[in-house]
Every structure is written in C-alpha cells, then in structure tokens.
Amino acid sequence: MKKNFARKAAALSLSIVMVSGIAACGGGSSDSTTTTDSADLANPEKPEEITVMMDTIITAENGQQDVADKYEENTGIKLSIEQPDHNNYYEKVTLSFASGTPANVIEVGSTYYPEFANTGVLWDMTDAWDQTTENCKNIIDEDYVDALRIDGRLYGFPMAKGNGTITYVRQDWLDEAGLALPTNYDEFINMLRTFKQRGEGTIPYTAAGFMNNNETPYEIYLREFYQDASPDFVYDEASGQYIDGFAQENFKEALQRMRDAYQEGLIDAEIVTNKTSTCRDKLYSGLVGVMNYWAGSWAQKLEDSVQNADPNAKLTAMPAIEECNYIERVPTAMVITAAADNPAGIFKYFIMYSHDGGEGQMLFTHGVEGKHYEVKEDGTTVALGYYSNPETLVEKSFYAPELSITEWDDPIQLDERIYSSLETFEADRVFASLPLTSDVISENLANLNTVKGEVLANVVHGNMSVDEGLEDYQTRASGYVDAILADLNGGE
Amino acid sequence: MADESKTTGTIDYDSIVIKKPSLWVRAYKYRYFYIMSLPVLAVLFVFHYWPMLGIRYAFSEYGLRQIATGQGPDYSVGLANFERLFSDSFFLQSLKNTLILSLVNLALSMVCSVVIALMINEIQHAWGKKFVQTVLYLPHFLSWVVVASIFTLLLSAGADSTGADSTTVGFINAILLKVGIIDEPVAFLSSTETWRGVWYIANRWKETGWGTIIYLAALSGISPDLYEAAEIDGAGRLKQTWYITLPSLTNTILVVFILNLAKVMNVFESVFVFYNDLVYAVSDVIQCYTYRVGLASAAPDYGYSTAIGLFKSVVSLILVTASDIVSKKIRGQGIV
Numbered sequence: 001m002k003k004n005f006a007r008k009a010a011a012l013s014l015s016i017v018m019v020s021g022i023a024a025c026g027g028g029s030s031d032s033t034t035t036t037d038s039a040d041l042a043n044p045e046k047p048e049e050i051t052v053m054m055d056t057i058i059t060a061e062n063g064q065q066d067v068a069d070k071y072e073e074n075t076g077i078k079l080s081i082e083q084p085d086h087n088n089y090y091e092k093v094t095l096s097f098a099s100g101t102p103a104n105v106i107e108v109g110s111t112y113y114p115e116f117a118n119t120g121v122l123w124d125m126t127d128a129w130d131q132t133t134e135n136c137k138n139i140i141d142e143d144y145v146d147a148l149r150i151d152g153r154l155y156g157f158p159m160a161k162g163n164g165t166i167t168y169v170r171q172d173w174l175d176e177a178g179l180a181l182p183t184n185y186d187e188f189i190n191m192l193r194t195f196k197q198r199g200e201g202t203i204p205y206t207a208a209g210f211m212n213n214n215e216t217p218y219e220i221y222l223r224e225f226y227q228d229a230s231p232d233f234v235y236d237e238a239s240g241q242y243i244d245g246f247a248q249e250n251f252k253e254a255l256q257r258m259r260d261a262y263q264e265g266l267i268d269a270e271i272v273t274n275k276t277s278t279c280r281d282k283l284y285s286g287l288v289g290v291m292n293y294w295a296g297s298w299a300q301k302l303e304d305s306v307q308n309a310d311p312n313a314k315l316t317a318m319p320a321i322e323e324c325n326y327i328e329r330v331p332t333a334m335v336i337t338a339a340a341d342n343p344a345g346i347f348k349y350f351i352m353y354s355h356d357g358g359e360g361q362m363l364f365t366h367g368v369e370g371k372h373y374e375v376k377e378d379g380t381t382v383a384l385g386y387y388s389n390p391e392t393l394v395e396k397s398f399y400a401p402e403l404s405i406t407e408w409d410d411p412i413q414l415d416e417r418i419y420s421s422l423e424t425f426e427a428d429r430v431f432a433s434l435p436l437t438s439d440v441i442s443e444n445l446a447n448l449n450t451v452k453g454e455v456l457a458n459v460v461h462g463n464m465s466v467d468e469g470l471e472d473y474q475t476r477a478s479g480y481v482d483a484i485l486a487d488l489n490g491g492e
Numbered sequence: 493m494a495d496e497s498k499t500t501g502t503i504d505y506d507s508i509v510i511k512k513p514s515l516w517v518r519a520y521k522y523r524y525f526y527i528m529s530l531p532v533l534a535v536l537f538v539f540h541y542w543p544m545l546g547i548r549y550a551f552s553e554y555g556l557r558q559i560a561t562g563q564g565p566d567y568s569v570g571l572a573n574f575e576r577l578f579s580d581s582f583f584l585q586s587l588k589n590t591l592i593l594s595l596v597n598l599a600l601s602m603v604c605s606v607v608i609a610l611m612i613n614e615i616q617h618a619w620g621k622k623f624v625q626t627v628l629y630l631p632h633f634l635s636w637v638v639v640a641s642i643f644t645l646l647l648s649a650g651a652d653s654t655g656a657d658s659t660t661v662g663f664i665n666a667i668l669l670k671v672g673i674i675d676e677p678v679a680f681l682s683s684t685e686t687w688r689g690v691w692y693i694a695n696r697w698k699e700t701g702w703g704t705i706i707y708l709a710a711l712s713g714i715s716p717d718l719y720e721a722a723e724i725d726g727a728g729r730l731k732q733t734w735y736i737t738l739p740s741l742t743n744t745i746l747v748v749f750i751l752n753l754a755k756v757m758n759v760f761e762s763v764f765v766f767y768n769d770l771v772y773a774v775s776d777v778i779q780c781y782t783y784r785v786g787l788a789s790a791a792p793d794y795g796y797s798t799a800i801g802l803f804k805s806v807v808s809l810i811l812v813t814a815s816d817i818v819s820k821k822i823r824g825q826g827i828v
Contacts, residue, residue: 097556116789120560187675200659203651209769262653269653272682272768273644287651287660338560442791446784449583450772457769461653461682476581 005452008451025127028479041131044344049078052350053096055089056332057081058367058397062386066368067397074359077349080343097121097337104340105350108156110330111215113148117155123336123343125351126154134352139406147330147431156333157351159405162432164328165220166295168302168424171314173198173289185257187458188224192266195289205290206268206283208276210258210456211449216435217327217448221292225261227324229254229450233436233488242488244481246452246473255459262460270455286310296402297324297395297414299421317421320428328429331405357408365404367397367411373412381411440487448480498775507551550574550799555791565795573799583800585773586781593688593763593777594756597695602749604696605703609735612704613711625708628701640765643694649677682770690774691766698762703748710744711737746819749824754812757804778804 038077058064060083062345068079082103084092090112096102099114112423116122129137129145144158169181173195182188204240211218211231221227230245245251261267266280267275282288284305293302297318303315320326336343351359366373366383371392375381383393401410402418451473459469519526550573552565579584608628617619648662649655655676658669665677680686688774718736727735760779767775778800785796816826 090790094556094790098559098792098794100559112790116556119556119791121556173535200657201651202657203660206651265652265654265656267653268651269649269679272770282651437791439791442793443576447580448580450776450784453769455773457682461770465769 025140040346042133044348045342046075046253046349047077047104047342047345049080050103050105050346050350051080051082051103052107053082053084053087053093054107054109054398055083056398057060057083058372058394059083059388061388062394063367063371066371067363070363070368074363075349075353079350093146101169102337102352104333104337104343104346106337107159108335109215109330109332110162110432111435113156113330113333113335114150115337115442117150117153121338123338123340124153124155125157125336125347126152128347129154129157132348132352134348135357136352136355136406139408140355141355141405141407144331144405148333148434150434151169156335157347157355158331158333158405159334160331160399161405162329162331163294163296163400163422164326164425164432165223165292165335166299166326166421167223167290167292167318167320167437168283168315169318170186170195170289170306171316172310172312174316175314181316182321183319185227187222188321189261189266192261192290193264196265198289201286201287202270203282204266205261206274206279206288207271207292208279209272209453210460211453216431217329219434220327220329221256221390222323223292223326224321225258227257227382228252231456231483242485244485246477247470247481252466252470255456255469258456258460259462259466263462267460272461275426280305284309285314292411295421295425296400297418299417300415303417317417317424321423325430326425328425328431330432330434357406361399361404361406361408362411364398365396365401365410367394372397375411385411434435438484438487441484444483448477448484451477451480498647502544504514545660546798547802549795551803552792554793554795554798569795573796574803576796576804577799582776582781583778586776586778588750589775590757590777590779593691593775594759596688597692597759598752598756600692600696601703601752602745604700606707606745608700609704609707609711610737612708625701625704628704632702633703634675634698636761636765639694639698639762642688643766644681647680647690649679649682660762672676681766682768684771684774687771687774691762694766696761706744707741707749710741714740740821743825744821746826750812750819753815754808756811757808 018337058067061130064081064083068081071077071079080103081208090109093102093106093108093112102121110439126149145154147162148154148156148158148283169191174181174191177194182191195202195204210222211326212220216232217230218232219230229248229251231251232245233242234245234248235241236243258267262269262271268279270278276293279288279291280293280302282413283291285303286309291302299315299317303313306313306315328391336346336351340346354364355361366381369375371384373381373383383395386392386394401412402414402422404410446464455469455473458464458472459466464472513521547566549565551570552567553569554565558566559562608695612621612624612628615624634642644662645667646663648660649665650658650661652658652660657678658666661669663676664680669677678686680690710824714737718740719732722732722736730756739797757778759777760783763775763777764783767780780801782797784790786794786800819826
C-alpha cells in the first residue's frame with residue numbers, strides 16, 4: 001500500500017507541477033484535475049441535494065424521513081438516505097461503487113476504509129479539513145481524525161469514537177462467592193472456576209468464535225486469553241519489519257491458554273457455532289458468568305436484559321486484567337465518494353454541519369424535537385420512545401451520543417452505566433491501527449484467515465495439540481503468509 | 493391425361509400444389525401471439541442473455557481500482573484468473589464438497605420425494621391427505637436461518653466442553669444420552685464426521701414435502717384402468733406400485749432429476765448458515781468460497797468472481813448435457 005501511495009503521491013506532485021507549468025505559460029486550457037482550489041474549499045457552493053448510504057442511521061420505521069426533512073428545513077438541502085440491510089451492507093456499498101453511481105456520502109467501517117481509499121474511489125478531504133473554518137474544528141478531538149489518515153491524507157471523517165469491547169462480569173455471582181474483580185490472569189481463571197462450580201447449566205465464559213473473522217481487530221474479543229498476542233500481521237519495532245502474529249511465541253501461549261480453559265470447561269463449548277446474538281441470549285437467560293462485549297450503551301442493555309430473567313442480577317464492566325488491554329477500533333468513517341459533483345460543499349454542509357456542536361449535531365445525534373426527543377417544561381431534554389417500540393427510548397439518530405468526538409453540551413443525560421463502562425474501557429484501552437491493505441493482501445487474506453480460523457478451532461477443541469496446530473498452519477498458510485510479508489516488507 | 497381427367501371429372505391430387513403463405517403473411521396472421529410473446533422475450537434477453545456479456549470479465553483484472561480510475565477491465569491478464577482458481581487448494585476442496593453435497597442431496601431428494609408422494613397418494617381420506625400435505629409443505633416456507641437455529645438448538649452438545657454437565661444439551665443429545673446410545677454429548681454441527689449427515693437431514697426435512705408436489709400431480713394422471721386391470725390379474729399393492737406407478741413416474745423423475753442437476757453448483761445459503769471453522773474441510777462449497785474471496789472482501793475482485801461463476805456454469809452444462817445423453821441412450825428420450 002505504501003508503495004502505491006508513494007506512486008500516487010509522485011503522480012500527484014507531477015500532475016501539480018505540470019498543471020502549474022501550463023498555467024504559468026498562460027495556457028487557457030481548463031484544469032482537468034479533480035483537486036478543488038482553496039477558494040472552493042473555504043466557501044463552496046451549497047449542494048441542492050445530498051445522497052447518503054448509511055448503515056447505522058435511525059431506521060425508516062422510526063422516523064428516518066423526519067431527520068431528512070428536518071435537515072432540509074435547516075439547510076435547504078434535500079437529503080436522500082439509502083439504508084441497505086445491515087447484513088448485506090458492505091456488499092451493497094461495493095456494488096454501488098462498481099455501478100459507478102455511488103451515493104455522495106457513505107458510512108464505511110475501518111476494515112473497508114483503507115481498501116476503498118487505496119483503490120481511489122474516495123475523495124481526498126485533507127485540504128478541506130485543513131482549511132475549514134467551521135466550528136467543528138474548534139471542538140473536535142483531532143486524535144480521532146488523525147486515526148483515519150493514510151500516509152497523512154484524509155479520505156474519511158470519523159463519525160464517533162471507535163469504541164471496543166470490555167469484559168462484563170456477573171457481579172452478584174462474584175459477591176456470592178466472596179471474590180473481588182480479578183486483576184490478573186490467575187485470578188481471572190480462578191473466577192471462572194468458581195463460576196463453574198455454581199452448578200449445572202452455568203457457562204463461565206461465552207464468546208462467538210475465537211477470531212473476529214470479518215472485522216479487524218481480529219482479537220478484539222477474548223481479551224484475557226489473547227493478552228498481547230494477535231493473529232494478524234504486526235509491525236515489529238525491533239526489526240523494522242512486519243511479522244506474522246499467528247506464528248509468534250506469544251500467540252502460541254495464547255492458544256495454550258484458550259485450549260486449557262476450553263478443555264477445563266471454562267469456555268462455552270459452543271463457541272464455534274455461537275453467533276453474538278446466541279451469546280447475548282445465553283447471558284440474558286442467566287446462564288453466563290463472563291462475556292466480552294461492546295462498552296457504552298450495551299452496558300445498560302445487557303444488564304437490563306439479564307435482570308428480566310433474574311432481578312437480582314448485576315453486571316459489572318471489569319477493568320482490564322494486568323496482562324491485557326482493551327482495544328479501541330479505528331472510528332467508522334463518513335466518506336465522500338470521488339464521483340460526487342460538489343465534494344467540498346458536501347463536506348461543509350453535511351459532515352461539518354453534523355459535527356457543529358449545535359443544531360446539526362443535535363439532529364444527527366438525537367433526532368428531531370417532538371419526534372425523537374422533547375424539551376420538558378422544566379427545561380430538561382429527554383428522549384422519546386421509538387415509533388416501532390414506544391417502550392424503548394431512542395438511543396441515537398445516527399451518532400452515538402456517548403461516543404461523541406466533539407466537545408458539546410449534550411442536553412440528554414444517559415444512563416450512568418453507559419458512562420461508567422466507557423470510563424473503565426478508556427482507562428485500559430489501546431488504539432487499533434488501520435488494517436493493512438494491498439492487492440497481494442486482498443488476494444490472499446480470505447484463504448489465510450480461513451486457515452487461521454480452522455487451526456485455532458481445532459487446537460482449542462483438542463483435535464490437535466498447539467504444536468501440531470502451528471505445524472499445520474505453517475504447512476498450509478506459508479504460501480499466503482510469505483506473499484503478504486514480501487509485499488509488506490518489500491515496500492520498506 | 494390432364495384433358496382426360498377434366499372430361500372424366502376425376503381429380504389428380506398429385507398435381508395439386510398448396511401454396512404456403514409467405515413468412516410475412518403468416519407473421520401478420522399470428523401477430524397477436526408474437527406481440528404477446530414480446531415481453532417474455534424481452535425479459536429473457538435483458539435478464540439472461542445480456543448479462544452473459546459479463547463473461548468477458550473472467551479474462552480480465554477488474555476491481556474497484558479499475559472502476560475508480562475509469563480504465564475499465566484489464567484484459568492483458570488472459571487466463572490468470574483460471575490459473576489462480578485451479579492452483580487454489582480451497583477452491584478445489586470446495587468444488588469437491590459442492591459435488592458431494594449436491595449430488596448426494598439430489599439422490600436423497602429423488603428417493604424421499606417419490607416415496608413420500610407414493611405414501612401420500614395412498615391416504616384415502618381427503619382431509620387427512622390435505623393435513624399431511626400441509627404439514628410436509630410448511631418447512632419449505634421457513635428461511636434457512638430459522639432452520640439452522642432450530643437444528644442448532646435440537647442438536648446442541650451443551651455448553652460444557654467436558655461433557656460432565658448435560659443440562660444444557662439439545663433435545664437429540666438428551667434423548668440419545670437417556671436411551672444410552674451415547675455416553676457423552678455429540679457435537680453434531682462441529683464434527684467433520686457428522687456435519688454432512690445433519691445437512692442432508694436438514695435439507696430433506698425442509699424440502700421433501702415441497703418436492704412431492706410434482707410427483708403427486710403425475711400420480712393423479714395415471715389411468716385407474718391400469719390398476720383395475722392389474723388387480724384383476726392378481727397384482728397386489730406392491731406389484732402395482734412396482735409395475736404401474738413407478739414406470740408411469742419415470743418421465744417425471746427424469747425431468748426433475750435433469751433440471752435439478754443444472755442447479756447442483758448453486759448450493760449456498762443452506763451451507764452458509766450451518767458451517768463453521770471446524771468443518772470447512774467437509775462443508776465449504778464454491779458459493780461460500782466465492783463469497784469469502786469476493787463479496788465479503790473489502791476489495792472485490794470481479795474478474796476472479798466471474799471466472800468462478802463461468803467455471804460453475806460450464807460444469808452445470810456438462811452435467812446436464814451428459815445426463816440427457818445418458819437418458820437418450822437408455823430410454824430413447826431426454827428432455828433437451
């Protein structure tokens with residue numbers, strides 16, 4: 001990828017030199033580059049309509065059109081929202097690129113963002129961000145913007161913090177056993193053993209699979225078992241080269257930890273066939289002692305749901321044990337597609353507007369007054385129920401309020417558990433970096449991850465020893481690994 | 493001679509030439525039929541023939557980069573996509589699994605559907621017959637996701653990997669443990685030894701009832717005179733089935749078999765909802781492989797995906813043509 005970007009940068013520089021040369025020579029030819037000049041970036045034309053493709057925006061049955069109408073009322077710009085089915089979202093996104101008529105703005109997760117940027121389908125918003133005078137510039141946490149930079153260039157703008165998973169523990173079970181929250185791996189395993197002794201039907205620890213196969217970081221779940229190991233390619237500071245995390249000694253130790261815990265009956269036996277929804281259902285049924293899941297609003301949802309089955313149940317978001325950290329994902333980005341007619345205008349009137357710390361931020365965080373929230377007589381602002389389920393309060397219209405990356409006075413106070421889980425998470429988290437991309441990686445990664453998933457599952461299930469598993473991995477994966485490493489390190 | 497026939501009043505039929513109307517006259521005469529067929533032809537062309545032009549991408553490098561830069565497919569790669577395909581062990585494994593799963597499932601579907609159709613046909617009471625048919629058809633209307641959830645619950649080996657805690661095992665394991673057939677729960681869905689069996693059963697449970705419809709229709713078309721004559725000749729139920737019913741169904745069975753053979757490479761959803769990391773070796777099929785390397789990737793490779801699709805179509809064509817030829821050789825007739 002670096003090689004590609006170096007080439008791109010060289011080509012861009014060359015183009016700029018050539019274009020400048022033509023201009024300096026007094027040539028009257030029009031500028032054919034797609035670069036928007038500074039005047040346009042500072043004061044772009046207001047678009048008449050903006051088309052967006054979003055995954056996590058409030059659904060149509062819960063007032064999506066109300067948000068679009070309010071946006072049009074506020075800005076005079078028509079907003080057309082397309083929201084494909086969540087399970088097929090990225091298929092639709094890539095197909096929309098392939099069709100040549102993608103939406104102007106698309107919500108893109110960090111797994112896909114660098115690949116899209118690499119292929120040139122995204123508009124480079126670096127200069128627009130650098131030159132903007134909108135309020136967003138004053139109130140945003142720039143670390144989250146920088147997290148999306150690729151070789152210094154910005155192809156997407158963060159929607160909210162990346163968030164990550166944290167380990168939830170049945171506090172009431174701990175209290176009954178007279179145990180404190182574990183602070184290291186030995187105490188953690190001891191806690192699981194204690195939970196197992198509660199009797200038949202208890203699942204000390206549940207998860208959906210050993211490797212988060214579809215999204216990076218792959219090791220975001222099962223944090224206590226992975227610890228410092230990663231199945232992905234990692235940059236080795238000492239050698240200045242990328243190495244295969246799966247083949248390292250710390251990964252071997254992680255495999256052994258997972259295998260031992262599984263064989264002892266501490267990890268859910270159905271981990272391979274579990275979906276995340278299955279894990280949640282088991283937790284809600286009061287069967288599960290420990291589960292690693294998303295921090296933030298899930299802290300409230302999980303505990304409320306467990307309490308439906310057992311009113312005395314209590315879930316605690318546990319600080320990371322000393323051997324591991326939690327991982328914060330790279331934020332999901334809002335990208336402007338290269339095919340958009342007026343990208344600078346879209347950047348200003350949609351992206352900057354939605355992070356303005358005022359009217360736009362409120363609209364894209366909590367929705368429309370009277371529809372999704374209301375201001376009471378005493379001046380407090382409270383969320384209203386969803387149209388489709390009035391019993392449940394509207395969490396967000398688009399941006400998760402608890403994960404806001406701007407400093408603004410959010411009038412709606414959320415449940416305390418949401419803030420406290422995030423506080424615990426942020427105290428012990430490290431930031432993930434953008435996934436590596438290149439043509440060679442794209443060609444080999446699917447098969448490589450299949451091998452990794454098979455080896456991991458077979459070792460943990462006891463179908464092979466750790467050494468046998470790693471030997472099998474070397475045999476089957478070396479072709480893919482060698483090709484990727486040669487590509488990654490060849491560009492250094 | 494001609495004069496004689498005129499005088500005698502006889503007609504020389506051999507000399508009569510019936511002039512066939514010209515093509516345009518005939519076309520005009522049947523113009524309304526042709527107009528009515530136009531929408532069908534248009535749909536056929538737009539949705540079946542026009543997309544075939546996309547086959548050319550199989551011989552190109554074509555992904556988002558080519559689209560973004562506007563340069564279009566790069567045909568200089570020639571057969572590179574096919575070389576990659578046949579050197580990929582995962583593809584070859586998925587091809588083998590596709591053929592095994594689909595062909596065994598096809599054979600089972602023929603046998604089960606015919607047997608069940610014959611049994612339904614024997615039910616005398618109209619309401620009883622309708623009830624049984626309704627019950628058998630219902631699973632067809634469930635999505636594969638729901639079917640997978642049902643089977644996962646039924647076949648669960650429980651949450652305890654040591655097998656000591658059997659309280660969370662599914663219904664099937666509980667029964668087998670109770671009866672004493674097994675000593676510890678069996679992980680049916682995560683064992684390479686049992687996965688295919690479960691998949692076949694799930695497929696038959698979902699689709700057998702639906703598959704009986706065409707055979708029941710064929711059975712209703714068999715003349716009762718044949719059974720009456722056989723009965724007079726002393727043939728019992730079994731012999732009537734063997735010598736009258738089954739031969740009468742042969743054509744239908746053959747047509748259904750050949751048509752289903754064309755679809756053997758298309759198995760996807762039923763596998764996708766059932767497979768997992770432990771059973772790739774016996775479950776990974778071409779469509780799932782394509783999904784992983786193609787659509788589920790952040791950088792879709794349309795050239796490679798098209799090459800896989802073209803290969804699948806060629807295999808299906810060979811299977812259908814071969815079975816039709818075999819049918820013609822054995823029975824003297826095929827369907828193509």
